[in-house]
Amino acid sequence: xxxxxxxxxxxxPPRRLKKFMNFPMxxxxxxxxxxxxxxxxxxxxxxxxxxxxxxxxxxxVFESKRLPERIPLIFNDQIIFVSANEEPKTYQVDAxxxxxxxxxxxxxxxIVGIGGGTLLDLAKAVSILLxxxxxxxxxxxxxxxxxxxxxxxxxxxxxxxxxxVSRTTxxxxxxxxxxxxxxxxxxxxxxxxxxxIQDVPLEQWFYTGMDCFIHCIESLNGTYLNAFSQSYGExxxxxxxxxxxxxxxxxxxxxxLMMASWHGGMSIAYSQVGVAHAMSYGLSYLLGVRHGIGNxxxxxxxxxxxPKGVAxxxxxxxxxxxxxxxxxxxxxxETDLDIMVSVALxxxxxxxxxxxxxxxxxxxxxxxxxxxxxx
Numbered sequence: 501x502x503x504x505x506x507x508x509x510x511x512x513p514p515r516r517l518k519k520f521m522n523f524p525m526x527x528x529x530x531x532x533x534x535x536x537x538x539x540x541x542x543x544x545x546x547x548x549x550x551x552x553x554x555x556x557x558x559x560x561v562f563e564s565k566r567l568p569e570r571i572p573l574i575f576n577d578q579i580i581f582v583s584a585n586e587e588p589k590t591y592q593v594d595a596x597x598x599x600x601x602x603x604x605x606x607x608x609x610x611i612v613g614i615g616g617g618t619l620l621d622l623a624k625a626v627s628i629l630l631x632x633x634x635x636x637x638x639x640x641x642x643x644x645x646x647x648x649x650x651x652x653x654x655x656x657x658x659x660x661x662x663x664x665v666s667r668t669t670x671x672x673x674x675x676x677x678x679x680x681x682x683x684x685x686x687x688x689x690x691x692x693x694x695x696x697i698q699d700v701p702l703e704q705w706f707y708t709g710m711d712c713f714i715h716c717i718e719s720l721n722g723t724y725l726n727a728f729s730q731s732y733g734e735x736x737x738x739x740x741x742x743x744x745x746x747x748x749x750x751x752x753x754x755x756x757l758m759m760a761s762w763h764g765g766m767s768i769a770y771s772q773v774g775v776a777h778a779m780s781y782g783l784s785y786l787l788g789v790r791h792g793i794g795n796x797x798x799x800x801x802x803x804x805x806x807p808k809g810v811a812x813x814x815x816x817x818x819x820x821x822x823x824x825x826x827x828x829x830x831x832x833x834e835t836d837l838d839i840m841v842s843v844a845l846x847x848x849x850x851x852x853x854x855x856x857x858x859x860x861x862x863x864x865x866x867x868x869x870x871x872x873x874x875x
Contacts, residue, residue: 540572559615617661660708662765707792718774774854782840
């Protein structure tokens, strides 16, 4: 695999080329138990005409449940059930875009993603590719999207990834795992209904929540840190501690985890994540390890970089009886390790945030391989 393929001209992350970045934020959000039932009214004002449908991308875990019955379908709206068993892929985005364009003569009125990070990222990516020519692989990187996306709505059914608020949609492509990071990625509307996350299995609840926790630790300990990021990161970290170390009731825990995810996602808008996220991208690219558990698998071995954060993570893990898988990388060849290292090291902004502008002098392939071998 090629290294340095994301930056053909600049040798520094694009965000460092401007002193101040004018980042977008989600312009509209509704929060509260039962707020999902407001969706019909929200979408009605955005409908272009009867032949321009809303397309609902829904986690197929809900296919046999009541949630699809509550989706406000009218005219030729369509539900597409999508499996979230694997990380979202560029070819998956292209296939969905082609399907929509073939079935409808007009662009949809909007795309609605209902699910966890995978479905939210797919919804963001599909909305972008409906108005921008080419493949999703053409837009993996920073600020490569020129044309605004179609109207898109995010409705999380699990909390922690921050995908509902971020300006990126992370996709696994044929050569790399990298987000479409752009001002046009951010959702136009988000619906935060804590009732939708009440049936999440324990391990998934933990791994996805730890994605938020690790966002906070990496942002708060990064060189990109500023008062904007710090304010969101500190609040998200406080909420994570309440949820995973406190004794909250189920309803309060859901409310606070949903807001932790929101604040955790915002904490990296003017900042970045770090070592755990970079290395988990390598695990995901080669082995298909899901993002939340991948972060945990790496983070447990990062005492050198985040000593207090790792200690707190272990306390949370033990409190909830979570046993991380072992031997994930046991049978890998040197070639396999080289691929994962290449994917990880290509994420320059993450390493600069973690280790500073001279990060290449502080980390290298052998160090990363030694960590991967522990997993």
